Amino acid sequence: MKKIISKSVIETENIAEKISSFLKGDEVIALFGDLGAGKTAFTRGLARGLGFCDGVSSPTFAIINEYNARYSIYHFDMYRIKSEDDLYSTGYYDYLHNGIVVIEWSENIEEYLEKDCIKISLSYGKKENEREIKIYGMEEYEDFIS
Template identity: 35%
Template sequence: MITCHSSSDAETLALGRRLSGLLRAGDVVLLEGSLGCGKTRFVAGVAEGLGVDRRVTSPSFVIVQEYDGFIPIVHADVYRLGSTGEFADLQIPDLAADGVLLIEWGDAVEQSVPADHLVVRFEVTGDTDRTISFIPRGTWANRALTDVVTA
């Protein structure tokens, strides 16, 4: 696990931008943390880093939002799903077979995604302060995550 600190939306956005440099088609990133902790802002940084030129919004009410970038992005919010069965029924991982899948509230579906994935955990530590942890699963342990937090 690699942990860093963010004290602003701009820093959270920059972390997402830096992570985008490690992403490749087929990757799954699970985002964990309370409401308003910066998950969507982080995804906006990833999208910016992957060349998306439109505003990223939370998919809370639509479940899935797709963006065209250098690598396609599927941004999902599974907070409103009733079960992992609903997640499977929606076939969300299949939507991102040729892209990157970023799932807010990902801890609810971790058992339903490939073993090789990254967990990004957000913890609110102050009004604008966040502790952000990158927890690699499977082959993610071989990626240069320290570059994301030290750049």
């Protein structure tokens, strides 16, 4: 596990951009964290790192947004997903490994996540714009992420 303190939304985006440079294009990135923790900011940085520079916002109502970047990015918001049936009906299993899947509110589908997915938890720090970012499942690249 790698732990990083971000001091601003720009830092969070930059950390995500750095992480994007180690992706092969078929990963699942499960984001954990409360409202306002920075999951969407993280996704924006990741997408930017892969060459997608348009708007990235939480797909709360749409459930999924798709961005065509160096790889296809499938951005899920699982806020309303409460069961495996719900998950199935989003098409999640069809998108899996056909691009990069980024998931907000992974808490809601944690038991259905694959064991080898990348997990990133974002939580509020001591100061207003501080966030603690913990990265699990990128051990090979940890030394290059800061």
